[in-house]
Amino acid sequence: MDKLLQAEELFVNFYTTKETVRVLTGFSLEVEHGDIVGIVGESGSGKSVAIAAMINLLEKTGRIDRGAVWFEGADVLQMDEETLRNLRCSEVGVIPNNPKGMLHPIVPIGTQLMNRYCSAHPDAKKEEARRHAVEALEMVQIPDPEKRLHVLPSELSGGMAQRVLIAMALINNPKLIVADDATTGLDVTVQSQILDLIEAQVHKTHSSAIMVTHDLGIVAQYCKKVGILCMGRIVEYSDSVEELLQMAAHPYTRTLLAATPGVPREYCDEVNPAKSARHEISAQGCLLQNRCKHCTEICCRTAPPKTEIAPGHWVECHLAGKERES
Template identity: 45%
Template sequence: MTAPLTRAPATAEATADPLVELSDLTVTFPATGGAGAVRAVDGLSLTLRPGGALGIVGESGSGKSTVAATLLDLHRGTGARTEGGVRVAGTDVLAASEAELRALRGATAAMIFQDPLSSLDPYHSLGDQIAEVHRVHRPGVSRRAARARAVEVLDRVGIPDAARRARSRPHEFSGGMRQRALIAMALACEPRLIIADEPTTALDVTVQAQILDLLHTLRTETGTGLLLVTHDLGVVAGSVDEVLVMRGGRAVEHGPVAEVLGAPREPYTRELLAAVPRIGTARENPPHAGAEHTGEGRADGPARPAATVTVTDRTPDPAPDGADVAAPLLEVHGLRREFGRRGPLGTALGADRTVAVDGVSLTVAAGETLGLVGESGSGKTTLGRMLVRLLDPTDGTLRYRGRDLSALGERALRPLRSELQMVFQDPVSSLNPRRTIGESIADPLRATGGLDDATVVRRARELLDRVGLDPAWYHRYPHEFSGGQRQRVGIARALAPGPRLLVCDEPVSALDVTTQAQVMELLAELRRDLGLSVVLIAHDLAVVRAAGDRVAVMRAGRIVEEGPVDTVYDHPRHPYTQGLLAAVPVLDPREAAERRALRARA
C-alpha cells in the first residue's frame, strides 16, 4: 500500500483562475514534401479549472495531440506558427522565456506522451531517469531521496517489485510497462496539471483501469487538473468531467461527458459512438460468415468505395510430402521461450532467467482469426514473434503447413518470410525515419522479385489507399504523420508481399474508433478474399470479440482459457478471464463511476 499524496488540495483562491485557458488557438505546420501548409488547430478556445478534467477526443489527425503539445509550447523552434492565447497556471506560454518554460514543464505541468519507446532514454535505467526529473525540479533533494521517490511512483503505477525493476532499462519492459514508467515520471514532482496524450493506449484493460483510477485519485486528493487526449471514448466516460470532440482542427461538440456521450447533438459525435466496439454484443455476422464488404472511408475525409489492391501473385505451393492437406495452417506444441543469461555448458542461472512463454500449444486454421488477449507481460507479443520465427523458441515445436520450422536456420526460412508477416505494436520504431512511407511499403514488394519499379510503386499507392491514407502521401516521411496514421503504414507494409499468416501485435491500439473499424474490416476482407489467417494480439477485448473466431487468454506465459470467442466472452470459466472482462471500459459515465468505486473497495 503506497503512502497518500502529500500536496494539499488547491485553495478556493487558486480555483478562481483557470488552470488552462486557450483563446482562438491556431497552429499551422509549414509545407513539407511538396504538400501545402497544414492547419492542425483552427480557432480553438477552451478553459480548464484546477481539479477539473477535460477529455479531447477525435479521429487521428484531428489536432488532439497538437493541442496537448501547445500547452507546453513543444512546437517552439519547429517552424510551426502558433497564434492566439495559451495560458497555463498563470504563465503566458507563447511569450514565456526558455527558463520560464523549463520551470513550467515537469513541475507545474507534466506531460505523458503517447509513444513510450521514443520518450525514454535506452541507455539509462528507468529509476535513474525518473530520479533525474525529480532532482531537476527539486534542487535540494539528494540522490538517495530522488531514487526512493522513483521507486515510490513506479510502485504507484503498478510495476511489480518496483525497487528491483527501477534498475532495468526500457528495452527490458513490455510496451505497457514502458507506458506505466512514463506515467510514473510525470507524477514524480506532483504537478498541478497533467497533460496525458493517449496515456493508456498500450495498456491492457486491468492496468488501464488501475492507471485511470490513480489519475482520478490524484485529481481528487490534490486538486490536480487533467487534460486527457484519447481516441477511446470508454476511457473518457469514466475519467473526465467534460469532453471536447475535435475534427479537422476544430471543436465539433463540447459539454459535460454524460450529455455528450449519452445524447450527442452532432452527427459526427454520433458516428464516433456508433463505431465503438461493444464487449457485450455478439457478432451478427461473424468473420467466417462472409459478410459483404461495404467499403471504407479515409479517417480524415469523406467515405468512398475502397480501392482494389493486387497483392503479390503466388501460385499455391503443394503441401509437403506426407502432410495432411486438412491439417491446421499453423500448429505449435509445448512452445517455450526464456530470456536471460545461461551459465557454463548452457545451465540456467536461476533468477537471471525469465520464462516469457511457458509450454503453449495451439493451432491456427487456414482463413481463421485467433485472438490472443491478456495483460502486459503475459507473453502475447513473445508468442506472436515466435509464430513468424522472429524469435527462436527455447523449446517446443512449430509447424507451418506441415513443415517443422522450429530448428530451421535463416537460409531455410528465407523463402517463407513473405508468407509469415507481422504488424508491430510500435509504428515509430518499426518504420525507417529516413525513408518515405511509400518506399517502406515498396521494399517488401521489391524483395519478392519479378516486378518492375512502376508496378511496385502502383501497388504501394494502392495499399496506402486501402488503409485509408492518401496515395499522394507516398513521398512523405513517418514524422509527418500522427501515431494512428503511422500504424496504418505499418499494416500496409505487412500486407505488401501477400502473406498467408499475419500476426498483428496490437494493430489498432493507436487508432481512433472509426479507423479501427476500417482496418479491421480490411483485414476481414483480405481474409475472405485470400484465405488469410490472422493471429490478433490485443488488449482491447471488444476488438477481439468483433474480429475473432476463437480466443486464447494468456497469463504468465500460459494459456488459461481458449475457445470460440462468443462462448468465452459470454461464459468465461477462468477467474482471470472474468477479471479482464470486468475491467473493460464502458460508455456510461454512471456505470464507470460505480465500477471505479467497486475497485476501490476490493
C-alpha cells in the same frame, strides 16, 4: 472555480519546403482546478499537437500563428525558456502514448526518474532524488521499486513501461496531468489499471487532468467534461459527459458514437469516414463540408456559430437544434 489552463483560438500550421499544413484551426479549451476533461477525436484530428501547443513545445516546423494560452493567469506563449522548462517539468506532467519509444533505451529507469526530479529541483542531492524515484514507482504500484531502479526499459512489459512514464509525469506533483492516448496498444485489463491509477492520483493530489483519446468509452467512465476535436477545432463541448452522450448534436460526434462498441447505433455514419481527417480544410464555411452528408449551401459559405443547446453544452453546427434530413 479558478481557471488552471485556458487556450483560446489556437491556429497552428506546420511549414515545409513543399506545403503548409493546417493542424489547429481555432482550438479552445478551459480546465478548472479539479477537472478531468476529455478530448476526443480520430487519428489526425490534432490532439497531440493541441497538447504540445498548450505547453509551447511544438516541433521546429510547427508554429502558433494565432491564439493565446494561460496557465494560472500566466501567458505561456510569452514565457522565457527557463520558465517554460519549469512549467513542463513541475506544473504539467504529460504521459505520452509510446512508452518504449519515450524512455531512453540504455539508461536505467531509476536514473531517468531521478533526472526528471532534479530537473525541477536542481539543488536536490542524489539520495533525495533516489528516494523520490522509489516513492514514484511505489505510487504507480510497481513491485520491488528499489530493485526496479536498475532495470532498463527493454526489460519492461508495455504496461510496466507505461507505469514508469506515469511515475515520471507525477514525480514532481504537477497541477495538470495530461494523458495523451496513454493506453494505446495496451490490453483491456492493463488499460483499465492505468486509467484507474491516473484517476486516483488526480483525486489524491487535488490536481486536474486532460485525457486525450479516440475512445468515447474511456471518456464516459473517467471524465467529467468533454470536448470533441475535429480537424483542429473543438466542435462540440459539454460540462457533463452524460449530457453530451445523450444529446450529441454535431454530426461528427454522432459518427464517433455510432462507431463506439456497445453503444446502440441510433444513427448511421453522418460524416464520411473514408476521407482523411485532414481532407481539404476549407478557407471558409464548415470544416466538415466535404465529409458531412447534411452539408447545405450555408455550410459551404459561412462558418457555423457556437450554439448553446443546453446549459454548459454547446455545438458549432448550422443544424444544431434542427431536424436533420434523412
